[in-house]
Amino acid sequence: MKSAKNLICLAALGTLIAAAILFWSRGEGIAAKEPYKIGAVFSITGGASLLGEPEKKTAEMIRDEINKQGGIDGHPLELVMYDDETDPTKCNLAVKKLNKKDEVPVIIGPSTSGTSLAVVGVAEEAQVPLISCAASYKIVTPVETHKWIFKVAGSDSHVVGKMFDYMKSKNVKKIGIMTVSDGFGASGREELLRLAPENGITIVADERYGPQDTDLSAQLTKIRSAQPDAIVNWSTGPTQVLAVKNWRDLGMDAIPLYQSHGFGNLKNIELAGKAAEGVILPLARVNIGNLLPDDHPQKKVIMEYTKSYEERYKEPVSSFGGHAWDSMYLAISALKAVGPDPAKIRDHIENTKDFVGQHGIFKMSPQDHNGLSKDDLEMVVVKDGKWALAK
Amino acid sequence: MGTDFLQYVISGITIGAIYAMVAIGYNIIYSVTEIINFAQGEFVMLGGLFAVFFAGTLHLPLYLAFICAVAVAGCLGLAMDRFIIGRARESSVLSLIIITIAVSILLKGSAMLAWGKDPYSLPAFSSGGPIMVAGAAIQPQALWITGICALVVIGLTLFFRKSVYGQAMLACANNPQAARLVGIPVRYMVFLSFILSAAIGAAAGVIITPVSMMEYERGALLGLKGFGAAAFGGLGQFFGALVAGLILGLAESFCAGYLSSGYKDAVALVLLLMVLFLKPEGLFGNREAARLKKF
Known part of the structure; x- marks a missing residue:
């Protein structure tokens, strides 16, 4: 009997200590800087999964790399990602959710022109910058009514x-x-x-x-x-x-x-x-x-991305993963410069000049929310x- | 001008032979059970993809891969009847047809999971470049396609006309009860029809894969065109299917060549509609017999 009582006491003590440690470590977690969120919506399954799959992988890889380096100025990076199943309606809902529920300051994706066009209105109304990974020029024109929309894929x-x-x-x-x-x-x-x-x-x-x-x-x-x-x-x-x-x-x-x-x-x-x-x-x-000459400005970023992607996923890089890289780093550099404020992020992206990405050297302007040209x-x-x- | 015409004829005949083989698959099952098996196109797709598996992954010689792919598809056809259609035997023919649509969705989904969404190719059956005839190019594979198609049509016609088994299979369709009374094992004949039709569909899939590649979603459209050919030629008519398939292939090819290729797919549907309006029993169908059938 006595030994049983002792055992219970010991267990209770153990639980208390464990709880204390847990509380303490949580406390330290709170003390760290609050995470910066990036919302993402890609066609990870469905007809355009060929696009969405490498985009998702790239975005996750960049998130892990940034967090390993200590985050953005000490803020851990949180990626809130949804799969739209290549369905414009689901994509629309996902962007609404990112805006209302997750309250992200910037969204990357969607993957296809169809899904992107379905969410232009939502992002405009919610006044949250959206960096599409799709090609159609209709996504970003006319600029007057597409103030909050950018795209990182070149036009046809x-x-x-x-x-x-x-x-x-x-x-x-x-x-x-x-x-x-x-x-x-x-x-x-x-x-x-x-x-x-x-x-x-x-x-x-x-x-x-x-x-x-x-x-x-x-x-x-x-x-x-x-x-x-x-x-x-x-x-x-x-x-x-x-x-x-x-x-x-x-x-x-x-x-x-x-x-x-x-x-x-x-x-x-x-x-x-x-x-x-x-x-x-x-x-x-x-x-x-x-194939690029060593002195090409894009050589370094492309080789680094190619190496880490191929090491991590054992598959070759694609154009689509490159779009996710470009949109992700545009968002990260904006977060780094101005913090998680949608309006400031928008202005920062719009004024981004000579951003060296996977698909070219982006020269954004109030007239051009794509920033690429045929020379890329x-x-x-x-x-x-x-x-x-x-x- | 003459060269172009010849080229359109050649590509029309090649693709027409494929439609004919798919149509024959529909005809066999229809002849025996009155079911229109809408999973027929998926057997074409599976034939091609299994051949890729046997030849590409297991490195079997091409002719063995061909035989294995056809055999596997035959087994799948048997399984489809034994485990799915057979269980609903008491239902109406319409319900059974709807079940075949479900099976086709199932097969397509499984193929997507197994092979992914990428297209696959096979080496051509015989090496060597195209044969030039009066400036028009004939791929050696096109000769294989038309040759195998002709063999299948002749073989099946003989089988159904001359052999006891063929006659027995036809008897099952005309009157299953009477067939049973004279001692024909109706269940086995139905099994046989599913095996045959899946195997012929798969053979069509294997022979076109070197020319046009194969991916999981290819079956539906080939199945639709094949059904068009089957209805156009008269359901249950093997010779009709051959003629209708070739007409369809030639019509598409000429439409792409002389009109606009944008309307090419519409040709099959327009032909099908015209037949259904003007001669519902098909080109070679028998009006009296058609009236007795449920579909």
Whole structure:
């Protein structure tokens, strides 16, 4: 009996001590600076998971790195992240939640143009800065009604502009274009048609096809009969590999094939195999860090990001992860400079000049909430199953 | 101009042969059970992806990968009937058709989990560049596709017309009760129809993967086009399916070539609608027989 009583006493004492330690350590936690929050909404699952997945991984990696270095001026960084499942309605709800419940001072994402356009109004009304990772120029224009919205992905007009510049240097005058009949292809087609006249390029064939098509020989044959100097294919997914295979099978190598930046994934070269040799495309520098000259201003940030991402996740970096890096560091540098005040963060981002990111050197201004230009892309060519800078 | 025309014909026939094979898959199950199996497109997708698994991951030779993929799909077809359709045997045909839609969603989702969302490719069956005929390029794989499709059509027609098993299978569709009375094991015939149709669908999937690649969501559209061809040719008609598949493939190819490729997918649906309005039993279907069927 006695020993049992002693045991209970001992247990009680132990509990007290444990509680005291817990309380004390909590107390110390309170004493540290309050965390800075960044809200994030990405399409981690659903149709655009190819975009959202690396974005989420990148954002988490940066959060851990910043916190390991002691946070932002001693404030730990807290990432409040939601998955919109590539659904505009869910994305809209997530942004409302980030604003009302989590009260974040800045939001990064969403991943796609569709989901981004669905939340522009919410962010504007709530007056919280939102840095989208999607490409459509409609996300940030007109600036008067998109005061709080920024985007870190280059526009299609940059890609087309860069491509046309290169074509002019190669003396290409007539092109045939083939675009996929989804949002990505339609937007690319619009820019190709719009920018061709001012660059002195004539579009002699304009073909469209479905994202599920299994054969593009008919479209390519039609383009060939129009005798263009080059072909531009604008799509994502399997059709862009199909275009390369059919182009090669039809023996059309004499007419160079240009692809959109959507082709910028080594997986596509792997799928197309030898057929991909010689395909030309504009690509963001984040994909080709190792090809950049050592004195290039972006070389350092890209190589550092590539190294830590590949070490941590054992997979190659992508353009999309690069967007998350750019948006995350834009938000972090604003938090560091002005603290967690939405209005001040907005002003700070808008006045950011020469921010060296993964996708270029951003020059934000009250007129331009993207800050990138066509010069932030490089023309690359597929050579021996890898990217090489196009001469 | 002549070269282009020839090129459109070639690509039309290649894709048409695929539609025909998918349509034949619908026809087999329909002939025996009157069920329209909307999971047919998914078997095409699974055939391609399993072939990628056997050839790419297990490094089997291509012909073995082809056989294994077709066999696995056949087993899946059997399992689909044994564990899912068979359990609801007493339900109406319409309910069974809706169940096949559920199965197709299930197969597609499982394929996405197993293979991810990336497309996969296979090496062509025979190496070598395209064969040039009067300036038009024929891929060697296109010859394989049309050849295998022709073999399947001839083989099945003989099977159903001449063999006892084929006749027995048809009897089950016409009158299951009477078939049972004369000693035909109806359950086995239904099993056989599901195995055959899944296997043929999978074979179609394997032979197009080198040309057009394969990913988890490819099945639905191929299934839809194949269904269009099946209805167009007359449900249950193998020769009809072949002709209708080729017409559909050629129509799409010419539409892409001479009109606009944007309307290409509409061609299949317009043809299907026209058939349903003007000749509901299909090109080669029998009006009297069609009237007796539930669908």
